[in-house]
Amino acid sequence: MNNRNLLPLAIALLMFPQIAQTLYSPALGDIGRVFKVSPEAAAQTLSVYFLAFAVGVVVWGRLCDRIGRRPVMLVGLAIYAVATVIALRVSSFNGLLLAQGLAAFGAAVGSVVTQTLLRDRFKGAELAQVFSLVGIALAASPAIGLFSGASLxxxxxxxxxxxxxVLIAATLWLWSCYALPETRPQQTPHVCVWETLARMLRDLGIWRSALWIAAFNVALFSYYSLGPFIFQRLNLDATWFGYSGVILALGSGFGAWANRRLLQAGCAAMQLIRLAAVTGLLGGIGVWWLQDSGAFVLPMLLIVLAFGMAIPNILGLALVNYSDRLGTAGALLGLIYYLLIGAGMMLAGWSQALGETLIACSAVALLLTIRATKAIV
Known part of the structure; x- marks a missing residue:
């Protein structure tokens, strides 16, 4: 399979974890009602998802270096489908959390293995361009997830x-079984996971990338976690939460498109990350200012625009020094940033304060750009 034919499947696999998360978000209110738990408890299902996702990233990333990209992808998707069927059968909230954790473990394969596939096939500026193209496609995920989830x-x-x-996972499994190539290099050096972890933990660039990714993701997904309950508090129909995904997708799509054009025009990745952080901070202030009105959705456009602009550049830069161990290094980077995302989502769920969460995340991202510039100088 050539690179052009690989991209549609790779984009679908990368979209899958995000669609799974956003499709699930409108169900939080119904889950709280059915299982008789508080909004804070229901929101923690997304925290469990991210923490289990972090474990899955490590396992699948390590295995894709050991046994190959293709078999690992097929096993992970199968586990997700089975776990979701189990979730349909449970009768307790704790049972649902356990099933959700197992599903997240399986869904992680769509993130780490697909990123490894793309890093196998593309390098340097070409890889940044590919991630920008992927970002444009990923912008549709909130619209698909929130709108479809609310309707369902x-x-x-x-x-x-x-x-x-379950149906989405089964479809992706069949598509991957038919069309997913094996891209693992034939000569793969033996990589010690502990030596790689120690090296990465000493690498300030890795910590900076992980904190950036976590900050932008917590800002984005705190809306999906807290949004249903904000709409309830404002006495707005739940379906409007689904419709908001369409608006947010426009912002994310514009951010990814603008990022791609600015890269083509010669803008440096660090400049674009800094611009995204400033944009996110303005959006967070706007959400905080309008938090007692349905108009708070409008400044959320700046948050998703920042996400669409920042993430492709961060992912393109993150592992340039680990080209001999992409699967393992990608897994460990994912472990670090998904643990950070899980912790951030727990704090966001506990606080139930969307505006303050967005301001804090964007401020951290902006501070890291300043520190990065000093380190480069």
Missing amino acids: VEAFGYRGVLIAL
Whole structure:
């Protein structure tokens, strides 16, 4: 399979974890009602998802270096489908959390293995361009997830969402079985995971990348976690939360498109990350200012625009010094940033303060750009 034919499948696999998360978000209110738990408890299902996702990233990333990209992808997707079927059968909230954790473990394969596939096939500026193109496609994920999730919950409750997720996972498994190539280099050096971890933990650039990724992701997903309950507090129909995904997708898509054009014009990645951090900070202030009105969705456009602009550049830069161990290094980087995301989502769920969360995340991202510039100088 040539690189052009690989991209549609790779984009679909990368979209899968994000669609799974956003499709699930509108179901949080129904989950709280069915299992009789508080909004804070229901919101923690996304925290569990990210923490289990972090474990999956390590396992699948390590295995894709050991046994290959293709078999690992097929096993991970199968585990996700089985775990989601289990979630349909549980009768307790703790059972749902356990099933959600197992599903997240499987879904992680779509992130780490697909990124490794792309790093196998593309290098340098070409890789940044590919991630920008992927970012444009990923911008559709919130619209697809939130709108579809809200419609499914309204018609069938949270179980409708789970059934849809099973069908998506099965479709991706069949597509991958038919079309996914094996891209692992034939001569793969033996890589010690502990030596790689020690090296990465001493690498300030890795910590900077992980904190950047975590900050922009917590800002984005705190809306999906807290949004349903904000709409309830404002007495707005739950379906409007789904419609908001369309608006946010426009912002994310514009951010990814602008990022690609600015890269083509010769802008440096660090400049674009800094611009994204400033944009996110302005959006966070706007959400905080309008938090008692449905208009708070409008400054969220700046948050998703910042996400679409920053993430492709961060991912393109993160592992340039680990080209001999991309699967393992990608897994360990994922472990670090998904643990940070999980912790951030727990704090966001506990605080139930969207505006303050967005301001804090964007401020951290902006501070890191200043520190990065000093380090380069």
